[in-house]
Structure formats: structure tokens, C-alpha cells
Amino acid sequence: MSTHNNNTKKPPASVIFIFGGSGDLNKRKLAPALFNLYLDSWMPEKFSIVGLGRTPYSNDHFRDHLLESVQEFSRRKNEPESLWNEFAQYISYLEMDAEDAASYSKISDYVKELEQQWGEHPNVIFYLAVAPQLVPDIASKLGALNICADTRCTRIVIEKPFGHDLKSAHELNQQLTGLFAEDQIYRIDHYLGKETVQNILALRFANALFEPIWNRNYIDHVQITVAETVGVEGRGGYYEQSGALRDMLQNHILQLLCMIGMEAPLSFEANEIRNKKVDVLNAIRKITRDQVHEYAVRGQYADGWMKGEKVKGYRQEDKVDTNSPVETFAAAKFFIDNWRWQDVPFYVRTGKFLHQKTSIITIQFKEAPHFSFPPEAAETWRSNRLTISIQPEMDIRLRFQAKRPGQSMTLNPVDMIFSYHDAYDGQEPEAYETLLLDVMEGNATQFMRSDQVESAWKVVMPIIEAWEARPPVDFPNYAPDSWGPEDAEALIARDGHNWVTLPAPHKD
Numbered sequence: 001m002s003t004h005n006n007n008t009k010k011p012p013a014s015v016i017f018i019f020g021g022s023g024d025l026n027k028r029k030l031a032p033a034l035f036n037l038y039l040d041s042w043m044p045e046k047f048s049i050v051g052l053g054r055t056p057y058s059n060d061h062f063r064d065h066l067l068e069s070v071q072e073f074s075r076r077k078n079e080p081e082s083l084w085n086e087f088a089q090y091i092s093y094l095e096m097d098a099e100d101a102a103s104y105s106k107i108s109d110y111v112k113e114l115e116q117q118w119g120e121h122p123n124v125i126f127y128l129a130v131a132p133q134l135v136p137d138i139a140s141k142l143g144a145l146n147i148c149a150d151t152r153c154t155r156i157v158i159e160k161p162f163g164h165d166l167k168s169a170h171e172l173n174q175q176l177t178g179l180f181a182e183d184q185i186y187r188i189d190h191y192l193g194k195e196t197v198q199n200i201l202a203l204r205f206a207n208a209l210f211e212p213i214w215n216r217n218y219i220d221h222v223q224i225t226v227a228e229t230v231g232v233e234g235r236g237g238y239y240e241q242s243g244a245l246r247d248m249l250q251n252h253i254l255q256l257l258c259m260i261g262m263e264a265p266l267s268f269e270a271n272e273i274r275n276k277k278v279d280v281l282n283a284i285r286k287i288t289r290d291q292v293h294e295y296a297v298r299g300q301y302a303d304g305w306m307k308g309e310k311v312k313g314y315r316q317e318d319k320v321d322t323n324s325p326v327e328t329f330a331a332a333k334f335f336i337d338n339w340r341w342q343d344v345p346f347y348v349r350t351g352k353f354l355h356q357k358t359s360i361i362t363i364q365f366k367e368a369p370h371f372s373f374p375p376e377a378a379e380t381w382r383s384n385r386l387t388i389s390i391q392p393e394m395d396i397r398l399r400f401q402a403k404r405p406g407q408s409m410t411l412n413p414v415d416m417i418f419s420y421h422d423a424y425d426g427q428e429p430e431a432y433e434t435l436l437l438d439v440m441e442g443n444a445t446q447f448m449r450s451d452q453v454e455s456a457w458k459v460v461m462p463i464i465e466a467w468e469a470r471p472p473v474d475f476p477n478y479a480p481d482s483w484g485p486e487d488a489e490a491l492i493a494r495d496g497h498n499w500v501t502l503p504a505p506h507k508d
Ligand SMILES: NC(=O)C1=CN([C@@H]2O[C@H](COP(=O)(O)OP(=O)(O)OC[C@H]3O[C@@H](n4cnc5c(N)ncnc54)[C@H](OP(=O)(O)O)[C@@H]3O)[C@@H](O)[C@H]2O)C=CC1
Pocket: 019, 020, 021, 022, 023, 024, 025, 026, 028, 052, 053, 054, 055, 096, 097, 098, 099, 128, 129, 130, 131, 132, 134, 159, 160, 161, 190, 235, 238
């Protein structure tokens, strides 16, 4: 859990090299996050941000490009331009092909110059915001630079998906640990930096109330939905190598599952939390390739209408094969084979161009053991559930039966709601702000350890292999603005349940 507070000192002098400086992640998330850290006075006294890429940009053009990104994607809009101009002085751009070994001297030269200017050796942070295929090559070229010999100050941040499958993730881990110490490697999963995700640990382990019922004796099943209303948005080149399973399920969704499923940590020390999470991943029941059709569903969006706008099908997107078998939707059912969770299904789903942007976790409790009320008193007995809304709503709802006012005993489910926006000022940091600050401070608690990543790959490998062995015959199989393919409804309906969604927020 992140432990920054408003009185702690700033991180030490840092230079952040962003491979993929010209890319989508920097535009949407990293640049706005760094600017927000600056506005909140969290950036070091001395820092430098260097974007790298092959796209030719002058420093000024690059800064303008990032200003536009910040204006579009930051949680803060309309900050005075003077503040941006102050911040922009710390940004520069290095045009380089990351595959060209000779060009890496530009990096060492830049660091040497800063050292002289600042009179101290800064944290050197390499953020690899590039496609996973490029990571091994860049890492080995960085490993050969002399600046990487200083283990105190050099850190490498690797985006998800970490590797392409279990084998490549294992090889990448071996390669990285040959070049860097484990505490220099930050395998990022930005869901772990979200306030509402961090709060799952507080909810579970700072309260005595939930823990006694957080197990197979009281919980019927768990659902995790991470639904997006966007399509692949020009990222077809990346997405063709990835798909929903690798892009979202192997990492973000399994991490959420770990936070719901893990045992209580003894402390918030990085390795203690990671141990508890990896125990969950290792306990997930292994399915065989032949069982995959019973446990997992894939989908791909067709062309159609999304909130009144005509949208392309996935196969018509830029840089996507016209017969692409890549899934833009994935759902699965998992079991955790341990004392706490035996036989409790965990249903998970994620997809692009779905009906509503919503990330929610539902803990569905079992029915009351005996119902003393007349049968007509309630439509359903199955009313006890806890719903954790991660985004865009940020709340926790506890649902229980209540008596409707009136002369008859009529019951209906009601929600007790804790809303972040009602309780706090609504200025919570974005996930990337928290995680970038962690990297600068050298706190790896919310980052993935090598064994966690590999254990997560082991969970999804049978699904990947089964899907790759049998290309889909029914793609595209869901319309934009729907909840995905019908088979995903069947996956959960077969067990007598429905996917839980919350009403879309009311907009004035
Ligand atoms: N976009 C998002 O919302 C999120 C992305 N991620 C992860 O971030 C990573 C990057 O994704 P994204 O930003 O979307 O991808 P993009 O395709 O938008 O960006 C890829 C970047 O890689 C650079 N690049 C490619 N080849 C080279 C090369 N030979 N030398 C130097 N630079 C190169 C490109 O720069 P140029 O063309 O200028 O060389 C570009 O800046 C992925 O692992 C993804 O999973 C994670 C969370 C969210």
C-alpha cells in the first residue's frame, strides 16, 4: 500500500527516460501523472524527463504534444499555462531507434551532463512504455551501459503485459535479473496504484467486520467486471499481439482477484504482500486445454453503433488483420483451491466497446439459512452482497434486505453506500501518479515480483493455448454497446447466477 503523506520529503534527484515517449501510454497516463505530481509538489527538487522514440520531435514540439495530451487526459483541466511552462522546462526529447546500440551513448552522455550540472548522481529511471517484444532488446542494451552498474540509483520500469506468455516472461525475468538486481526492476500494473484498489486491503484488513465472513462458509461467488466503452483506439498494432486476455486479464484482473482472495499480510512490507498474493495465484485450479470451453469465453466486436456513433468492427481497425482471431472480450471462471475458497467460483470478464465503462467487484454472500418471512415478502432472498466500484464510480455498497414502510411485511434490497466523492474532496491521485512516485522513492510494494508474473501466466496459459489451437469460427460475435457475447452470459447462468452491473451514473 502506498504510504506517501503530505509531510514526507521529496524523492531524490531523478532523471526519467521514457522509451515510448511518443506513444499512447505517455500521452494518456505518464505525462499527465508527472505534471500532477509537479503541481502537488511531489516531484524532486532536481529532475528531468526525457521522452525517447523514432518520431522526429524538437524539444518544443514534444512539449506542445504533451501539453495537448495533458489538456485532454489529465484529471486536472485548465491549469494556468504558466505552470505548464515551468514544468515543460524539465522535459526534453531524444530521437533514437531503440534497436540501434550506438544511439544509447546519447543516454549516458545525458546522465553525465546532468551529474555535472547537479553535482550529484541522480536516480536514473528507465520507463519502458513500449510493446513487449521490444523490452528484451532495450533491457540488454541498457544493461550494457555503465550507469546501470550503480544499483542504488538505476531502476527499470516494465509495463504489462510482462512477456508474451509463460516462456517469454520466464526468459525475460532471467535476462533482467542477470542485468539488474531484483529491487531495481519495477514490473508495473497500474491497477495496483488505483485508490479504490489499494482500499481493498484497508477494507479487508483494517476492519474486523468482514474477515470472519470472507470465506467459503458465507460467500457464494465473486465477480470481477472490467468493462470499457472504448475500442482499440488506434492501438491495433499492439493489440493484435495481445488481445483482452494478455492486455487485461493476465495482469489487472488477476491482481484484483489476488486482493480479494489473499490471506491477511503480517505487515505492508513489499515481499510480505507479494507472498500473500502469489499464494493465491498458485492456488488457482489448473484447467486442461480440453476444459477451456467450460471455463472461458472469448469475443470480438463487430461494427455497429456505440452511444449513437457509428464505429468500425475490430477487423476494420488500423493495423488489424481482416481475419483477425484476436479477442477483444474475455471471460473466465476460476476456482482457488485452498481452505478459504474451495468451490467458490470467481467469475471475471473484460472487454472493449461494452455497454458501460465500469470496473466492479461483487462479493455475493450466501442466502440466509432459514427464511422466516412469507415467500411473497421478497422477490429474491439472495440480497446480501458487497460491491466495490473501482471506476468510474468510486464507492462500496453493502446490500441487504429492508422492510418497506407500510402495513405488510414486504422486503426489498437496499444499499448502504460509502462514496469517495461524498467522503473526500474528489482530488484523489491517478494510479500512475502514485506508482511513479513509488518508483522515484524506491518503494516496490505495489509492483510485481518475478514469480507473481510467472504464476499469473501459468493461470492463463491453458486458455491461450486452447484458443490459439482452435481459431474462433464465430468472430465477430458481439455488437458494440452490448455486454459481450452471449456465451459470457451462459458461462455464469449455467451456475444459476447473473453478471452484476450497477446503474449508469445519472448525468445532469
Ligand atoms: N496505452 C495505454 O493506455 C496503456 C498501455 N500500457 C502498456 O504500455 C506499453 C506501450 O503501449 P502504448 O503506449 O499503447 O503503445 P504505442 O504503440 O502507442 O507506443 C509504442 C511506442 O514505442 C515506440 N517505439 C516503437 N519502436 C521503437 C524503436 N525501435 N525505437 C524507439 N521507440 C520505439 C514508439 O515510438 P516511435 O514510433 O516514435 O518510435 C511509441 O512511442 C504496452 O506494453 C502497453 O501494454 C499499459 C497501460 C495502459
